[in-house]
Amino acid sequence: MEMILIKVHGSMNTFYMFETAEREDFAQIAVRLSELDPEIDGILVILPSSVAHAKMRVFNNDGSEASMCGNGLRCVARYVCERDGVQEAVVETMKASLRVKKEETLNEGIETYAVEISPVSFSLSSLPMKLANHTEWIAKPLPFVSEEIPFSAVAVPNPHLIGIVPPELQKDTSHQQKWAQYFNGTNDYFSDGVNVSYVTPMDDGIFVRTYERGVGFTNACGTAMTASALISCMAGLVPYGDVAVYNPGGMVKCAVAVEGDDIRLQLTGNATYLSTAKFDWQGAGTDSRILSSESLEEQRRYNEFIEEVSTVSKQFV
């Protein structure tokens, strides 16, 4: 079966994206494509929806399905808005139908979209995370990991464990890698794994590096950056409102608003198309191949953008 794929990225978190009808083998397609193209972090599947303009399903490189993907949703938002000739749309995801909209470009020539990140829950059962005698864990060290790093557990709705760390733990990623690999293997705390982010306050925002469940270290994780912005506002590290979040793949803006129990999060950033590809899918266990691919020449502009913003994060990358 021949499929037309678009290779896309949000903050250099890179995926193959395609529109199709519901099928049972998306996990196997994700695994095969990640074998064929080591640059990708998963796949974004665009499906019909009875309640929204479209439905998005997300599969990590290891074939596991995620309930949300912030960087990916910006790319799906662009596809749906351009397909339907609209500036705003609604995209159905596993746990919620989310508002998306085209924004003024971050920089001319870079397509930019804003997406709602929701629902948000601090209840450990929503990750899930198991900690005896606790139902939440916010801004406290996990003594078995470190006495110095305040960790927070939050679902947006995919699961995130977020630590506020000094620059030294950004320059040397071995501490983050050790614990992220443990929490995504056989462990006593996260039965479904967890995305692990280390956050360091900067002059005008925060720097976030994420070890993603089902993938490993990525250039950026949209849900993680947004959750990290929320945690940083709650810790008083940055003011509520628009938070600049720097990452190895660039920079995004996360809008954080909290009124009582009402938490509203919005992620704004690029939605870049890298190339189109023809993929011959013959089913799992076969040697399905990418038959051809054609560059779309948008990356040059994004590289210039990274040059500008990476003056901040260059010290950590």
Ligand SMILES: N[C@H](CCC[C@H](N)C(=O)O)C(=O)O
């Ligand atoms: N690895 C994540 C899914 C991808 C999310 C990330 N790419 C993002 O942009 O939010 C998980 O298993 O929850």
